[in-house]
Amino acid sequence: xxxxxxxxxxxxxxxxxxxxxxxxxxxxxxxxxxxxxxxxxxxxxxxxxxxxxxxxxxxxxxxxxxxxxxxxxxxxxxxxxxxxxxxxxxxxxxxxxxxxxxxxxxxxxxxxxxxxxxxxxxxx
Numbered sequence: 001x002x003x004x005x006x007x008x009x010x011x012x013x014x015x016x017x018x019x020x021x022x023x024x025x026x027x028x029x030x031x032x033x034x035x036x037x038x039x040x041x042x043x044x045x046x047x048x049x050x051x052x053x054x055x056x057x058x059x060x061x062x063x064x065x066x067x068x069x070x071x072x073x074x075x076x077x078x079x080x081x082x083x084x085x086x087x088x089x090x091x092x093x094x095x096x097x098x099x100x101x102x103x104x105x106x107x108x109x110x111x112x113x114x115x116x117x118x119x120x121x122x123x124x
Contacts, residue, residue, distance in 0.1 A: 009124060010054040012094065015069075017114035019045075019057070019078060035072045040120025042077050048124075055080045060089045 016022045020035040048055055057080045061069055066085055073080070096107035110122060 008052045008054055009048075010056065011048055011124070012056045012058060013119065014092075015057050015059045015073075016061075018112055018119065020076070021115050033072065035076050037076055037078075038115065038118035040118050044119045044122075045078055045080075049079055053124075054082075056082045056084060058084045058087045058092075060087050061085050 013019065018038070019041045020037055023033065045055065057073070057078075059069065063086045066083070069085065070083065073083075094107045094109055098104055098106060112118065
């Protein structure tokens with residue numbers, strides 16, 4: 001267990017509906033569209049960064065929208081280590097192995113109410 005406590009956590013987090021208010025894809029990816037943060041998002045992301053967590057943002061947005069998405073996130077102060085686009089809107093499953101003791105879980109999933117809960121309430 002102490003081995004895990006010395007390693008940084010990796011946070012894999014969706015963007016639209018989780019960090020910012022969800023909009024129809026044609027609106028959300030327009031270069032002029034300003035993202036609307038869900039309350040507590042920026043503070044939580046900054047806290048995760050201070051703790052040394054690896055922050056990976058994912059989205060169903062197309063890869064061709066990378067520059068627009070990067071600009072939108074920068075404008076609202078959202079920092080991250082990696083941005084993965086083109087993930088799609090279907091079910092997402094996180095699959096990982098347990099540590100050799102066979103008891104220490106290393107993968108968790110949280111489903112938040114779109115546009116409402118946000119990440120501030122998570123206990124990671």
